[in-house]
Amino acid sequence: MRQNMSGVYAITHVASGRAYVGRSKYVMTRFRAHRVALRAGRHHALPLQHAWDKYGKNAFIFSVLECCTPDLLREHEQLWIDEFHHNDKLLNGSLRARWSELTEGQRANDLTAKKQR
Numbered sequence: 463m464r465q466n467m468s469g470v471y472a473i474t475h476v477a478s479g480r481a482y483v484g485r486s487k488y489v490m491t492r493f494r495a496h497r498v499a500l501r502a503g504r505h506h507a508l509p510l511q512h513a514w515d516k517y518g519k520n521a522f523i524f525s526v527l528e529c530c531t532p533d534l535l536r537e538h539e540q541l542w543i544d545e546f547h548h549n550d551k552l553l554n555g556s557l558r559a560r561w562s563e564l565t566e567g568q569r570a571n572d573l574t575a576k577k578q579r
Contacts, residue, residue, distance in 0.1 A: 469529040472546075473522055475513050475553070481546055482510040482553040485539035487532050493524045501538045510553040 473496060474481040489510065495515035496505065497516050500519070505511040530538050545554040 466500055467526070468532050468535060470527045470542050472525050472542070473510060473553070474525065475517060475522055476525050477517070477521060478551075480513070480551045480553050482507050482529070483539060483542045483546055484554075485509065485535040487525055487535070494525070507553060507555050509555055513553060 464510055468485075468487040469489050470483065470485045471493065472481040472483050478485050482496075484492065491504075499505040500511060500514045501513065503515065505514070511536075527542055543552065543554065
């Protein structure tokens with residue numbers, strides 16, 4: 463995979479088919495950030511973190527669902543979220559589907575600061 467690829471990706475629990483869906487302009491860099499957070503027990507998507515803790519890292523695969531240009535990322539991510547949610551296979555958490563729209567372009571630490579106010 464190209465290092466600077468943009469697209470929609472999934473972190474999938476192989477046995478159940480349940481997945482966390484995300485988007486990034488730099489998918490491989492984002493995969494690394496997810497792995498670090500999951501290994502530290504601090505991932506923002508609690509359903510994913512709980513599954514990771516219960517089943518271990520070998521029960522998951524990281525995959526690119528679709529490559530697309532940065533201007534289409536939000537729209538295409540939402541389509542994948544809707545697909546996984548429709549099939550009850552989403553590990554993002556209950557608010558994630560619409561959260562991407564509200565947080566466009568904001569960094570995680572900026573969002574945390576807003577929540578604490």
